[in-house]
Amino acid sequence: MITITLYLPAILFRAAGVDFRLRPIDLAMRPKRFLAALLSVALIAPPGAFPQSRGNSSLLSLNAQSAEPPLVSGPTDIYADPIVPPDIAQGVFGVYGGAQSRFSGQSGANTSWRAPLVTQQLPDLGNGGAGSLTPQAERKLGERVMRELRRDPDYLDDWLVRDYLNSVAAKLAAAANALYIGGYRPDFDLFAVRDAQINAFSLPGGFIGVNTGLIVTTQTESELASVLGHEMGHVLQRHISRMITTGERSGYAALAAVLFGVLAGVLAHSGDLGSAIAIGGQAYAVDNQLRFSRSAEHEADRVGFLLLAGAGYDPYAMTTFFGRLDRASMSDAGVPAYARTHPLTGERIADMEDRARRAPYRQPHQASEYGFVRARSRLLQEHSSGEYTDEISRLRSEIEDRTAVNVAANWYGIAFGQMLLERYDEAAASLAQCRAAFVTGEQTEGEPARSSPSLDVLAADIARRAGRDDEAVRLAGFAQQRWPQSNAAIDMHIRTLLTLRRFAEAQALAQKETLAHPDQPAWWLYLAQASAGSGDALTQHRAMAEKFALEGAWPSAIRQLKDARDMKTIGYYDLATVDARLHELESRYKEERLDEKS
Template identity: 40%
Template sequence: MLVAALISACCVLPPQPALAVQNLPTLGDTSRESLSPLMERKLGEEVMHDIRRDPDYLNDAPLLEYLNNFGWTLVNARPEVRGEAGFDFFFFAVRDPVLNAFALPGGFIGVHSGLLLAAQSESELASVLAHEIGHVAQRHIARMVGSQKQDSMIALASMLLGALAMRGSGDAGAAVMMGGTGLAMQRQLNFSRDAEREADRIGLSILDAGGFETSGMVAFFGRMQTASRNYSDVVPPYLLTHPLTTERIADIDARIREQRYRQRADGLDFQLMRARVRVLQDDTEQGRREAQIVFDAQLQLNTKQQIVAAKYGMAFLAFKQEAYGKAEDLLQQAVAAALPAKQSLMLTDLGVEIMLVTNRETEALKLVQQGQAQYPLSRGLAHQYARVLIASKRLDDAIKYLREQARLYRQDADVQDLLAKAYSAQGKRALQHMALAESYVLTGSVPAALDQLRIARNSGDAGFYDQSMIDARERELQERWKEELKASKER
């Protein structure tokens, strides 16, 4: 499907005008690109469909919310990095202990769980994300294929998927890469020195404008480089694809010396996020034992943030082990230790989760409403509010709320899944499967969506209006699927 979409689009999309971003360096003439901004975004979305189906994709609402709030703080510090294409950046995490991060075409930026745990401050994490934002802002992947034939995008797609497949299986990744152009494309994906210097400069300007410590970039990269010297056979993947040369370090140091030094205190959410990731990274018994050891040691540091984070991590660990009483007790200790500071979204989220699983819907509703008053734009709390309404049997209220959410957030597959759950509880099978069809469309599975529409048509409770909606949507998706199959055969 990925390759089919690429071929179909590259046959009809003309090259776009050169990217003009104020005060940002340029690399080559973008007017001759064969990968337009629209095509670049399409490529990124198609790759993301595959990533989201990977079991190591961390589809964890509090983590995704933290990463995107944090990432957009960086983007908003230098809004011009969105460029003429106006990329809507999306930040996500994958479960992998190695230190790595990567930028996909069109504004998608991934971070390995190992890197999130290795970052010792928000400024260090910001330095990595800002660097990746720099690659997206300068459209380095588009420039790399700009002088190639359009068919090179197919190989690029294979390489992107192969690099991701290698996380879990080197053989699987190599097989995907062989389907593209192999070693040549692998080398092409490694950013050039000029591209790396560009990303460094943009990253530093983002850090400075956002009020982060610019020294965090050298500190973090330097620690990874030291690790690679100590373990010569285990070079961090981030340094393989983003080689930190002596020249680059000197250039970054020189630029840092020109900037005013500032010290930035980390927010509580940063420590809570790391505690959550430590539990999510390894759900085996050994992994949980190791997480407990880390949290016990963290308590001995005897600083407020570390104590709150350790208690929260232990509460989340107990929740995963279905020890709900213990989890609630530890969470209350974390909340008490955090007061009188502003409460965290992550603390509220876990509190609602515990109340839901222990069938205390009234308390859960009160807590989630308090959270929404404090964090009105939180997507995670919006989903939880709907879940609480469904659990409370307030199905009409849940459906009314979710349909409004679906109008406001058209790309939110979770809203469609929750709608399907609410309709199912009402026994409305046609509407249930129509909602599931929309969820499958949003996650990139058109055949599965068509199957759901067929089930909806034959459910027995579809009225005339529902049948009309099903027919219209089915025709639209069938046409879309035919175009993708046709493009695949022409490959």
């Protein structure tokens, strides 16, 4: 071992109000550890400790002291005044500093939200008013994130579940418009994730993910709506945009996070200081995010409650569901994922109970689709035939033991599971039992007997998979005719036509949907498949190009348009259209590459 002896003169400097004296020392260490120690000493001193840092210090201080104006949320809460957490400046909602910052020395100073936002090199989308992302930039960022999520095998591309979640969100969004909540009106897009954990999460631009475990755990539609309203509250109050912007303004907190990593690497005798730095930064980011969330959750609760009550749901549902999660966090089963990412406190639950007591009573109506989607989610979160069989047994046992909350929904889940196991005759028989129980339940409530998109779509799907072609196309057409706004019914009709090789009809229907909803990759894929079957190569290439463009696969999209342009049979006007679209996609691809580099 090499001994390095350094004789340093005594150095006195002041940092954070404390005098430090460095006396002559005899250091015996490896060069890497020596450099790490010097870096630690340099980082632990706050801005202004050294003469050369004064300029930057004043700039950082200016950024830390700047605060955004309060959000305008429309009329005041008609039920109760909002309870402002103690770590939020009085009179200001939406600007969260959390507990006293350990690095800035200022109470309520804005600090970093999440370190990975910097390390992931997200594109520079610019700033909107008050130092936050513009709604357009936030939506663009959300679409970029959604591209990656759709590639995940656990992304649940099930139209019945998506249609239902978005129908609930539409009711809540209508309440937000009626109550003038927030000045931001995003196009909410909800989707499901195949995950048994109880959780939901909001993304920039109005995208909200819901785990199947959350859908299954709720006991009423109002409970599910309470969680969705809470997440929509985060979006309407632009918490994500504020967190991203706050993270951009806290450069010194990020440097201090690096210090933790360096020290951890030295103390652990790590040979990889780079990994230690990353670990330290992540640990600080997690702690800071929790402090931020505790403040933001109060405002999301307040907005979510207004949406819940305004949409006609049970105002006590939020208290009931969150209270059940809170009790679950005290059990031996561990803390639910939703309680970890959305910290529950006694103050929050008490606030919800107080608001519910003050709200006028309404008899909430529960849509029949809720029970069917909940039962469907129980099967969709499974992955193997053995798990399907076990879930079918549990559903059947609940019926036999008279513990099923909704008998018709249990029979629906049994039928869906049997279809997945390719036991089509049994599935058809179980679906008949479901319809009988459903009609009986509706008549008991004094309502006329009716059907449901889930029932009609499942009937067509069973016939299609069983190879009963005539019955399948009849049921699929009937489902779309009965539910013209149901994406699930339209999707099933197109898939049935493709299965029966009726490509011309499938192409016409898919073409109509691409014109009505050009932002859905599924319709472009169906159009490409139908066009390929009918021999329309030009439409096939153009449809595939649009699908790839929506997925962010720019080289593949450009390749498809070049193939279309090079066709010998292409006409003059089609060539001009394809060429113009090709230049547009090439320009967007170049723009995104520049964003990623910057």
